[in-house]
Amino acid sequence: MVATVLRLKLRLLANTMQREVWRVILVVLGALWALSMVPGVVGGARWLAFQPLEVRSSALVVVGTVLLVGWTVIPVLMFGADETVTPRKFAVLGPDPRRLAPALAVAAMLSVPALFTGFVCLASMLAWREEGGPTTAFALASGAAAFATCVLASRVVTAFATRLLSTRRARELAGVLGGLVALCAVPVGVSLGSLGLEGALERLPGLTTALSFTPFGAAWAAPAAAAAGEWAGAFGHLLLAWGFVGAGMLVWVAQVDRLMVDPPSTVGAARRRADAFVGEVGAPGPTTTARLARAVARRALRYWLGDPRYLASLASTLLMPLLIAVLLAVVGLSSVSGAVLVAPLVAGAVGWGRHNDTAFDGTAFWLHVSAGVPGVADRAGRVLALSAWAVPGVVAIAVGGAWLAGRWDMLGASLGLALGLYGAGLGVAMVSSVLLPYPAPRAGDSPFATETGSVGASLVAQLVATLATAVLAAPVVVLFWLTAEGRASLGGVVLAVGALGGVLVLAAGVVLGGRLLDARGAQLLARLT
Amino acid sequence: MTTTPDASASVALRLRGLTKRFGETLAVDRLDLDIPTGTMFGVVGPNGAGKTTTLSMATGLLAPDAGLVEVYGVDLWREPARAKPLLGVLPDGLRVFDRLTGAELISYAGLLRGLPADVVAQRRDDLLAALDLAGAARTLVADFSAGMTKKITLACALVHAPRLLVLDEPFEAVDPVSAGVIRRILAQFVAQGGTVVLSSHVMALVERMCDHVAVIGAGRVLATGSLDEVRAGADLEERFFDLLGARGPEAGLAWLRPS
Secondary structure: OHHHHHHHHHHHHHHHHHHOHHHHHHHHHHHHHHHHHHHHHHHHHHHHHOOOHHHHHHHHHHHHHHHHHHHHHHHHHOOOOOOOOOHHHHHHHOOOHHHHHHHHHHHHOOOHHHHHHHHHHHHHHHHHHHHOHHHHHHHHHHHHHHHHHHHHHHHHHHHHHHHHHHOOOHHHHHHHHHHHHHHHHHHHHHHHHHHHHHHHHHOHHHHHHHHOOOOOOHHHHHHHHHHOOOHHHHHHHHHHHHHHHHHHHHHHHHHHHHHHHOOOOOOOOOOEOOOOHHHHHOOOOOOHHHHHHHHHHHHHHHHHHHOHHHHHHHHHHHHHHHHHHHHHHHHOOOHHHHHHHHHHHHHHHHHHOOOOHHHHHHHHHHHHHHHOOOHHHHHHHHHHHHHHHHHHHHHHHHHHHHHHHOOHHHHHHHHHHHHHHHHHHHHHHHHHHHHOOOOOOOOOOOOOOOOOOOHHHHHHHHHHHHHHHHHHHHHHHHHHHHHHOOOHHHHHHHHHHHHHHHHHHHHHHHHHHHHHHHHHHHHHHHHOO | OOOOOOOOOOEEEEEEEEEEEEOOEEEEEEEEEEEEOOOEEEEEOOOOOOHHHHHHHHOOOOOOOEEEEEEOOEEOOOOHHHHHHHEEEEOOOOOOOOOOEHHHHHHHHHHHOOOOHHHHHHHHHHHHHHOOOHHHOOEEHHHOOHHHHHHHHHHHHHOOOOOEEEEEOOOOOOOHHHHHHHHHHHHHHHHOOOEEEEEEOOHHHHHHHOOEEEEEEOOEEEEEEEHHHHHOOOOHHHHHHHHHOOOOOOOOOOOOOOO
């Protein structure tokens, strides 16, 4: 079974690569990057070999934790990192999940990031080479356990997240989780930043001891215990590590079993409700365009609240900037700027995030084409729906950031930059989603699925949207930077330029995107899947 | 120059030289077809004949490489804003906004067509009742069966009371009772002066419902005219096989018997 699934995965990869040169380039680039890291990894492991035991042990537990956190978080944030072979596709063949699940897990090891992780896990042996055979043997056995844990964790977490987002309570859960992460991440980042790197490292030993009893550190602690001559502890940690692998495999088998016969339901909202379209939306508007835009906005809002794909992109656009802000704060950019930058980052990500908006309609977009909806009404409706929650959200985050940083003088500048980035990103998105659509997961697919053969198109569209947003937002970014550099009096100017400029760029995007849509609606429909 | 739609035009839908190429495949090849006003017009043809491609181009959903589409004398691709209100479309193989409920989807279609709210509400309820979907009005379309989705999409095509209905495979997956209902609705629509174009694989159904037919093969019209003209004294299905060159009994599957 393992060999069959591996062959299948290789064949699928080869076929996609034949169809799309972009994917070959990506894999080659990824492989080159991984190869370029090899000397660093080997050198680091060798350097560790000459460090005191405690430093070695702590450092490796931290490395292991970072690896596992990466393997659990990144697949959820990066949609469809690797979904070439999914359990559902085997359902019709009726395989035994106890044989299929391990095969799928092994197949998941066949990717550049996975192979690199495996290399890191094995390279850690070098740090223990001087301690004699038994310790090296422990390092080998535990390195393998750590690698298996990473790969299994990514499978289990992805399957779990897909099901979570598809349940009825998806909206509430996504909202609550997003809020919790926001609440925790910013203070943690700020306090880490204020501790400084040395201060944080001083507190490590206690933390690493705790981690060595969890899936994050158990495997990495085993050789350390062996090197210290604590053979009972070494065996204990190793057993624990493989126990976690076993438990993960049991969960994965159960998930595969269920995924085959009971794929996650794909409707996230309440399934029964009254028609609110006519009453509220159909009220006579000032113009036909305004009335049509309101109808489009109402439909889009329904999707924002009820479609797992939108919920997933909502969650990731909120999480990404938060992670970036936390990283900035940790790396030592003053903790203050970290908190003040969150609102602009979120705003930019939310606006820019709609650069493939039309593709999310899929072929259902025919209804707009066939009704001859004016392009401007179509675009304006989408902007209204997003702004209904995004603008209040961004304002709230900006106020919260200023409060956390204790920098009320920066509120105006932060808000101005946020609105400027939002307007520029969304304005660009309204044009690029007409000109450069790329395949999006269909309504009903897993929000984490990616359309094979879309990498090239999506890279081009994302690159173009990013550059255009950057150029359009440049003035307000420069003004914000001047303010942050000490000219706090400029805050009002940043706010005015950001808000007005954002609105202007957004309006231009709606009009231009609308005209393009009028001219090429049918061509656009033909490119949606 | 703009054209006013000509309600008395004898031809509801005129296709001239329609051509569409997908890569190496010529899907529709300089296709000419006239759909007379007030007819129930059936379009038949084998899989891959170009029926869906033709109907998509005739309704503004797929840009033709070449050729002309006139709806009641209005050039659809040059003056879409005038031609599209005359058209009601049921496409095949395209999705709908299935995160809306049945009632919401009809309302959305009506609002997009620019109808006032009270008219939309009235027609939505009438359509739900007529198509026996009242029970599903508050359910998400994603939870509908294939046949129910077909019916709700048909309701979307009817909501703005178009003059010409273009329906691609309207009876696929629809149960016999619902099919009867749809047939009666369409017959009534034609009796009041409307025009219906529908495609189907089922010869018997086309023979029973339609007064005019066109047989399409390899992207061209092989025969068209009134039902009697096309079948020329024979069964429509026999004529269909004649026009396309029928095949003998399937060879090569000798092993396919219960083991």
